[in-house]
Amino acid sequence: MMKKVAVLTSGGDSPAMNAAIRAIVLSCHYHQLQCTGFYHGYNGLINDQHVDMHQFDINSALQQGGTILKSARCQAMLTEEGVMQACNTLRKHDIDALIVIGGDGSLKGLKEIKQHWEKPVIGLPGTIDNDLSGTDSTIGFATAVTTATHAIDKIRDTANAFERIFIVEVMGRHSGHIAFNVGIATGAEAIISFENFTPDQASSKVAEILKGVEKQKRTHGSFLIVLAENLWPGGAHALKASLSEQGQVDSALCILGHIQRGGSPVPEDRNLATELGIASIEAILDGQDNVMIGKLSGTVVATALEDVINTPKPVSSHWVKAHQRQLTHYLK
Amino acid sequence: MMKKVAVLTSGGDSPAMNAAIRAIVLSCHYHQLQCTGFYHGYNGLINDQHVDMHQFDINSALQQGGTILKSARCQAMLTEEGVMQACNTLRKHDIDALIVIGGDGSLKGLKEIKQHWEKPVIGLPGTIDNDLSGTDSTIGFATAVTTATHAIDKIRDTANAFERIFIVEVMGRHSGHIAFNVGIATGAEAIISFENFTPDQASSKVAEILKGVEKQKRTHGSFLIVLAENLWPGGAHALKASLSEQGQVDSALCILGHIQRGGSPVPEDRNLATELGIASIEAILDGQDNVMIGKLSGTVVATALEDVINTPKPVSSHWVKAHQRQLTHYLK
């Protein structure tokens, strides 16, 4: 019989992880289950750093960024020894099911656990990057997009005042979800992302941008380039240097960085996290195992961890095309 | 041949109406169409107050709440004379298609126009209330939810400090989309909305709340009631009075009001508005007519105005149930 659920947050933290934790704890309470938390991602499982979740002031956590359970990346989980030790801790505490909130790497860890532990494991998609299939949006993505959008709105003010070119690098690991959503929301004159750029196009892309800048200059405006991280050969500084060399164009560079990870979650993320948190407990009670709980087209869906990990989630080609149409205004 | 598109915003304004206008203007530019705006909703059509949209600084508008075309309700559109006059203005300016951004009443006006004007009419869902079928979310809804959530987060601080009961009334006209989304995002201890309350239940609802408050008091916490407008018999003040009379319980009352209408749109609304704005021009070029362009399960969809107007859009029963589960924590 199901009695004790464990939960941990793993990998890069994302806003509303706390909202997911809160929903899990309240749902455990509703179904009269105990809930144990492990600190610092899988490290807490390996080192047995645990806490009774019913002691937390989980209601205050709903508004807060970060994670009350702390998070971390965990090298030890890449070794069989580490995985075995994690499973031992689960057994030691008589855990009946494990929920892990995190991204791609965290779900891979969960699959490893499953190799050596017989009880149900459930993943929840917690990452700002939105690079997990099996869910339209990941927990934290909407907040990261909002934070980056507000930051770029501010940059737009000063860019307009100086009629200046700005390169703004946003997060996203290896996908363009943040870049496209933020780029369209801020009316960026150029979005450079995985979906519309490959490294060998760098030179022609610079030429295209310079053409756009030239046109924009004649209309006395600013020119904003949103660049996805981990993409441009040599990084954002290299792009800036290229614009300077090829076009004698001076640009300012902003790397938004970690501000995109934190902050009080927007309601969209809180509600998604709450819904998925509740659903994760129901999934356990329904006998689900080895799945990630996500939301697709408004419906809660369980997808095999295997499929989540191996299926890429591209930015909608519709979006890419739509943006291209808008850009035509500047580029043709 | 399609040459000239007209656009207006009508009814209660909503954040990102400007983003929709901008997308329409840029798309017109892309497809080499002229774009004419009419001011003050249908009044501008009746009184012929128009403007060449290509003169606007539409890029700045992307960030701004309100509507650069102004909005208004229009009594004259309820008369055949008014509708005829509106159609005359459309003919006078050789308009080839009309796009109206607004809510329920505005789309009804568009249907009336269609009775007396042969050219295509397209509606876009612009309202904070999210009470239009044919689209998962309306333009402005996400921003209104965000604004109300942030406001209630602040109220929660002072409610916690005083361990106090608060009634917060939110907008939504005759639907509970805002109430439910905001109530769950803020962890409201009670949500009173169209989906879980009828006027004859008022007395038992008060008793239920008082029971929850009693429990909450023993755990030294605040108690937050989110109330949908236009629902409680006698209004929010009557609810406050009932709590006082039936339970000797003192509560504070906040009516969030018009702050929910304004403000810089959140990226979700900007992007929805941009996508639907682009799609509205494509719909016209594709020969669509008498439809509203919305987004369902991630896909742009055209729905007959007739169906949009006559089909209610309830809050998902899943949400209502999920919230009930959470509340059990306090109410059982």
Add this chain to the structure above:
Amino acid sequence: MMKKVAVLTSGGDSPAMNAAIRAIVLSCHYHQLQCTGFYHGYNGLINDQHVDMHQFDINSALQQGGTILKSARCQAMLTEEGVMQACNTLRKHDIDALIVIGGDGSLKGLKEIKQHWEKPVIGLPGTIDNDLSGTDSTIGFATAVTTATHAIDKIRDTANAFERIFIVEVMGRHSGHIAFNVGIATGAEAIISFENFTPDQASSKVAEILKGVEKQKRTHGSFLIVLAENLWPGGAHALKASLSEQGQVDSALCILGHIQRGGSPVPEDRNLATELGIASIEAILDGQDNVMIGKLSGTVVATALEDVINTPKPVSSHWVKAHQRQLTHYLK
């Protein structure tokens, strides 16, 4: 020898009370003093609800609105019996000095304590109303002004879209500091506050506003009236009714209410609270007693509680005049 300091927050809570508490706790740690907190304002003193402050996660509190020590108004402190009981608790715990963070009423309570307790008492100005002399700004005032300003910015959007008249009531108890600061920051067309209005002027004020509205209408704009609470005879609803009766003018009404009390404090408040919190411990060590610590013209100053309580702090006449000049634009 000074060994143990007590602290409590009293009366209406204000943002950055937590920042003051944090600074007091860190300063106690620096000077090797113990620090005891009492919950729920003076009630915690009367009922002996105390906590060792060094157990708190005071660093997280820096960002948070409300007060981790809870607050309350306390009727019992108006009786000699209540005051005696509070003093007994202080003696029971061997408290060597008492710091109270609160407004006018809270400082009066502190004066009462002083009648029956020989040890030093220190007040810190914690109220959103800024109605305490002895300090240019009170802890929480800047945040309340910021919250109200942002709310009215949103209202302005919708007011502009509808070219509509809005009455917005702001807090301030019996002073116009919030009304004037917010009214000027939002470019309100009219500010009605204690400094420029008495109840018998109600009728002529309505006429003046109607004149302004008339002028504004001709320039197609919105008209915003910022009204101080507790001022207009019959309240904001009565003002709305008068505009309707005397001028057939329809206006919308927003009472901002408790959102002005909460929220993460702005840096100005956090820094003021930190400086005054540090200074309160130094004041105790310097032998100060029966004073409130405030900041005047950039310098930390101790003012006798007696003087703080009995000296009104009007809004600068310079501000009132300056505003009048701006208004001339609309009113002459």
Add this chain to the structure above:
Amino acid sequence: MMKKVAVLTSGGDSPAMNAAIRAIVLSCHYHQLQCTGFYHGYNGLINDQHVDMHQFDINSALQQGGTILKSARCQAMLTEEGVMQACNTLRKHDIDALIVIGGDGSLKGLKEIKQHWEKPVIGLPGTIDNDLSGTDSTIGFATAVTTATHAIDKIRDTANAFERIFIVEVMGRHSGHIAFNVGIATGAEAIISFENFTPDQASSKVAEILKGVEKQKRTHGSFLIVLAENLWPGGAHALKASLSEQGQVDSALCILGHIQRGGSPVPEDRNLATELGIASIEAILDGQDNVMIGKLSGTVVATALEDVINTPKPVSSHWVKAHQRQLTHYLK
């Protein structure tokens, strides 16, 4: 007789420059003066790019960051020829007084103008850096501090989740006003600024930080270093490298950059700008010349441009000491 006032914004833009412009335009209207704006700082004066200010929608500008008059740095003003040409434009348009809103360099330019032009010149302190004497706060400073504080609050969330060390570089040109105000508001464990650091102390500073980090680690917390720009030998990246080399400590680096320049101004800045804008017109009418209008200890004050430019404005030593006390918690 005074008839025509000119205004321009120069150098790095700062939030609420628009509020100052608005106040100047409204005051000109009140005193029946004409008001001419010049675009792009001194460049607009040299190239005669002007605009009648009464055409602007100055009320909307009150809420907006950036500057509707655009800004720029201007190399030509460093040459006598450029200055002469600027003066010619002033004569050509019969300007009777010139107001320049900007920082240190902009006020120097104004002094140059004064060498070749007989009419009154007035400076207003517009810079986020707060590095101008003659005023307690510059226009834009409070907003920049607020933006940086909110950004670092978000970083704190993720730093806490990972118990990680962050270096955050803030703006300030060559002064520590932003660094100290932001560092104290965010509870930074270390503030490295001009007032408490010289380049030759780099090595001992790293040792000190590592000691603090060590202590912090034992209490499971994050460690936040706020670093003033243009200070550390080799920049923030070099500091990060030193921590890694000397202490095997991994830290994350965020350079907040241009987000600190933009955004809707906080009410404090709007009100300061409004007050100084009004005062600048009154100063002209009172016969003032060759001065900057600022606010000291709550009073509007005119200071000779000469003195403003040549007098440094250090961060209060009181602040530096207070911060040191707080740090003791971590460092001793």
